[in-house]
Amino acid sequence: MNRKYSRKRLQEAGQGYFFMSPTLFVLACFILGPIFYAVFLSFHNVRLLGETAFNFVGFANYERVFDDRRALIALWNTFKYVIIVVPCQTVLAIILAATLNAGMKGEKFFRIVYFLPTLTSSAVLTLIFMWMYNREGLINFGLETLGLPTYDFIGDPNIALTAIMIMNIWATAPFFMVIYLAALQDIPDSLYEAAELDGAGPIRKFWSITVPHLKPITSFVVIMGIIGTFQLFDQSYIFSGGSGGPDNSTLTVVLLIYQYAFKTLDTMGYATAIAFMLAIVILIATLLQRKFSKEENLY
Amino acid sequence: MKKKTSIGRIILYGILSLYALITLIPFLWALSSSFKPLSEIVSGAITFIPENFTLDNYRQIFIEEELFPRWMFNSVFIATVGTGLNLIFNSMAGYALARLSFPGKKGLFIIILAVLMIPAQVTMIPNYLILREFGWLNSYQGMIVPSMINATFIFMMRQFFVNFPKELEEAAAIDGLSRIGTFFKVVLPLAKPALAAQAIFVFMGFWNDFMRPLIIMTDSSMYTLPLGLNTFKGQFVSYWNYIMAASMVFTLPVLVIYAFFNKYFIKGLSLTGGK
Numbered sequence: 001m002n003r004k005y006s007r008k009r010l011q012e013a014g015q016g017y018f019f020m021s022p023t024l025f026v027l028a029c030f031i032l033g034p035i036f037y038a039v040f041l042s043f044h045n046v047r048l049l050g051e052t053a054f055n056f057v058g059f060a061n062y063e064r065v066f067d068d069r070r071a072l073i074a075l076w077n078t079f080k081y082v083i084i085v086v087p088c089q090t091v092l093a094i095i096l097a098a099t100l101n102a103g104m105k106g107e108k109f110f111r112i113v114y115f116l117p118t119l120t121s122s123a124v125l126t127l128i129f130m131w132m133y134n135r136e137g138l139i140n141f142g143l144e145t146l147g148l149p150t151y152d153f154i155g156d157p158n159i160a161l162t163a164i165m166i167m168n169i170w171a172t173a174p175f176f177m178v179i180y181l182a183a184l185q186d187i188p189d190s191l192y193e194a195a196e197l198d199g200a201g202p203i204r205k206f207w208s209i210t211v212p213h214l215k216p217i218t219s220f221v222v223i224m225g226i227i228g229t230f231q232l233f234d235q236s237y238i239f240s241g242g243s244g245g246p247d248n249s250t251l252t253v254v255l256l257i258y259q260y261a262f263k264t265l266d267t268m269g270y271a272t273a274i275a276f277m278l279a280i281v282i283l284i285a286t287l288l289q290r291k292f293s294k295e296e297n298l299y
Numbered sequence: 300m301k302k303k304t305s306i307g308r309i310i311l312y313g314i315l316s317l318y319a320l321i322t323l324i325p326f327l328w329a330l331s332s333s334f335k336p337l338s339e340i341v342s343g344a345i346t347f348i349p350e351n352f353t354l355d356n357y358r359q360i361f362i363e364e365e366l367f368p369r370w371m372f373n374s375v376f377i378a379t380v381g382t383g384l385n386l387i388f389n390s391m392a393g394y395a396l397a398r399l400s401f402p403g404k405k406g407l408f409i410i411i412l413a414v415l416m417i418p419a420q421v422t423m424i425p426n427y428l429i430l431r432e433f434g435w436l437n438s439y440q441g442m443i444v445p446s447m448i449n450a451t452f453i454f455m456m457r458q459f460f461v462n463f464p465k466e467l468e469e470a471a472a473i474d475g476l477s478r479i480g481t482f483f484k485v486v487l488p489l490a491k492p493a494l495a496a497q498a499i500f501v502f503m504g505f506w507n508d509f510m511r512p513l514i515i516m517t518d519s520s521m522y523t524l525p526l527g528l529n530t531f532k533g534q535f536v537s538y539w540n541y542i543m544a545a546s547m548v549f550t551l552p553v554l555v556i557y558a559f560f561n562k563y564f565i566k567g568l569s570l571t572g573g574k
Contacts, residue, residue, distance in 0.1 A: 009400075015478050016401030022388040023411075023448045030445035031414055034425035041425060099314050106315075112561070113319045116326060119553045121507035123525035124546040127532060128329045131539050136343045138328055170321070202307060231418060234509040238529055254420055261424045262514060268424060275420040282418055 038272050046268040054269075061273035071274065073248045074256040077161060081232060081252065082285075085165050085172075086225040090218065092173040097180035098210055115178065117171040122234040129167045130154060130239065154239065157249035164235050164250060172228070176221045183217040184210070219293040223286050230282050233258065253278050333357070333544040340540050356544035367545065369520055370527035374549075377442050377523060378505035384447040385501045386494055392448065393456025394482060397463070408457075414450040419510075427514055441515045442523075446505070452497045459493045460486075495563040499556060506553060524549045 017024075042061055044054040065071045096114065100107055117125060132138040133153035140150040153163040187209065195205050233254040236244060244251030244259070253274065260271035327347060332340060333356055335349040344350075360367045395401070396408050426445060427436075435441035463486070471481040487494070512523045519530065528545055557564060 012399055013401040016395045016399035016404065018479075019391040019395035019399065019482075020401075020407065022384075023392040023453065024407075026445060026448045027410065027414070029429065030426055031417075031422060032410070034422040034429060035417065037425035037428070038421050041428075095314075096318065099311055102311055104308070104311060104315065110315050110319055113322055115557070115564075116322055116554075119503070119557050120326075120550050121509070121525055121553075123507070123509050123528050124550055125325075127528060127542055127546055128325050130532075131332065131543065132325060132328060134539075138324075138345060141345045174322070227418070231420065234525075237509070237513075238532070241533065257420055257423075258510075258514075261427070268428075272421075272424050275418075275424065279418050279421050283416070 038276065041269050042273040042276055044269045045266060047266050048268065049265065057269070061270045062277070064270055065274060065277065070244075070248060070251065071253075071256060074244070074251045074253045077249070077251055078230060078232065078253045081161065081165060082226060082229040085169055085229050086222060088165075089169045089173045089176060089225060090221055092169060093176035093180055093221065094211070094214065094218070096173065096177040097184055098206055100177070101181060101184045111178075111181075114174040116174075118175040118178075120171075122171075123238060125167065125171055126235050126238040129163070133163055155246055157245075157247035160239065160246060160249045164232075164239055168229075168232075168235060172225070176225070179221060180214060180217060183214055187213045215293065219289070222289055222293075226285050226289060227282055230278065230285070329543045329546055332540060333547050335540055337538060337540050341537070356540045357548070360541055360545050360548070364531075364541075366519060366522070366527065370522050370524050371548070373439075373521060374506060374524040375552075377439060378502050380439070381443045381446060381505045382498055382502045384443065385449055385452065386498055388448045389452040389497065390456050390487060390490065390494065391482070392453045393458075394460050394486065396453070396457045397460035398468075411450045411453055415454070423510075423514065430515060435515075437516055437518045437521050442505075442512060446511075449501060449504075452501065455497065456490075456493060459490060463489070492563060495560055499560050499564055502556065503553060 041054075043056060043058060045057050045061075047053040047055075100110055100114075104110075134140070135150075135152055139153070143150050151159050153159055191209050192205055195209060200208065231254055232252045236250040236252050236255050237258070240246070240250045240255075242255075242259075242263075244255050257271045257274050257278070260267040260274065331347050331349055334352050334354070336351050336353050336355065339350055392411075396404060396411075430436050430441045430445070433441075435444070467485055467489070468481050471485045472478075476484060507525065508523070509525045509529075512526050516522050516526060519527075522530070524545075528542065528549065531542055531545055
């Protein structure tokens with residue numbers, strides 16, 4: 001009896017491991033193993049040409065960041081990008097969702113149209129925007145028609161990063177809009193009706209009912225936004241042909257990691273150290289955001 | 300009072316339509332450019348309807364550009380095989396974590412939750428070295444195997460199976476089906492909505508991925524479409540007509556999938572969003 005019972009448990013454990021085996025394999029080989037490997041790499045100087053060699057250098061890779069002018073530029077660019085893009089895309093997403101949720105006809109049509117940029121790959125979006133940002137392109141034509149100054153969006157270091165920001169706010173806001181739309185369904189209509197009886201206008205209702213009710217979702221959206229924006233890569237890479245130019249103006253941290261890891265010799269360990277530092281920055285930013293949004297909830 | 304609300308409606312429609320225009324213009328512009336001959340493109344005239352409508356750009360990329368069909372095949376192959384494996388393996392793992400008891404289950408679940416928070420850049424470089432060691436650079440398995448599971452969807456499937464009625468499985472067991480048979484013949488077919496949402500997101504992840512193929516695929520015949528498009532840009536510096544045609548070809552499959560699975564899309568988003 002007892003033996004039979006344990007045999008059944010043994011069998012179930014076997015089935016459990018069978019079902020988990022692909023996951024265990026990938027976890028070990030391509031996720032957990034590499035994390036430990038990355039720790040090892042970040043303390044070494046890696047040479048790949050000829051005989052692969054690892055020389056222990058202690059914390060040198062981590063210290064090097066502070067003497068690296070390009071690393072500081074990349075960090076500053078990324079920081080600027082996060083600080084501007086995250087609030088803009090969040091606010092835009094909330095406004096779009098609230099407008100779409102006002103019970104208008106054709107809601108479905110607008111929703112499908114708005115979602116297009118989220119479906120399209122970053123490579124295609126970047127190429128389309130580069131085509132529109134062209135010196136004689138559609139956007140300059142539009143600016144000219146309106147009597148506004150035109151720009152060399154791709155070649156001017158003062159404007160290139162802004163051009164990427166505009167494109168990405170446009171591309172990402174609809175994704176978060178859909179998340180907000182789902183959350184808006186959960187706000188009871190009776191709240192709005194009560195507010196209406198008290199004489200609240202649409203803007204008042206938006207600020208006093210919609211925004212507070214969306215707070216938990218906003219927290220989620222901001223965290224996802226922070227994680228996503230810190231990892232900006234595809235757009236800068238394609239925009240600048242991999243260089244981060246003009247004049248390092250579109251150089252982001254991840255692009256810098258890519259360049260050090262795969263485009264320059266012997267700096268793979270250094271690139272890994274930067275990647276770790278990026279991970280820590282993202283973690284801290286996420287925790288800070290959580291803390292702030294919790295404090296806000298107290299009021 | 301009545302009049303006021305109708306003014307409000309007009310403003311709302313105004314905002315909605317303006318934003319729809321802002322969203323659509325880049326796509327319409329790209330689409331129209333893809334049907335224009337180069338001469339019309341460089342003339343600087345701004346028209347959304349091509350004056351000399353032509354399919355030459357599409358002909359050019361499919362016939363003259365030898366590698367383009369190959370890139371397309373690579374993308375389709377990697378995305379479909381990768382998605383198929385993800386569907387099976389994520390569901391299996393989610394099922395085991397929800398239903399089976401085995402030593403180390405709790406720890407594994409915590410590890411999977413933790414993996415969700417690790418940015419890809421940390422594992423990117425060691426993964427490159429590991430794939431190099433395996434001899435998997437420039438190969439389909441190099442792209443597929445490391446991504447044949449996805450922690451987000453293992454987590455999602457676990458949540459799904461926790462709420463799944465046990466009685467069906469017990470009935471199948473009485474009918475003499477083994478655990479594995481039950482899983483593939485009874486449980487998976489009933490998980491279709493969850494699988495559909497997962498399939499869309501995983502497929503899009505593979506299809507639109509730029510960074511991983513950039514690192515793994517060094518031989519231009521192994522490029523996927525996003526990489527191919529990017530080299531196109533370098534190769535035909537000012538041939539925006541070809542680039543736009545290729546971009547449209549690349550975008551079409553995702554639009555078709557979206558049109559078919561629209562409802563699962565929103566469902567999947569609210570699932571991942573509400574967590």
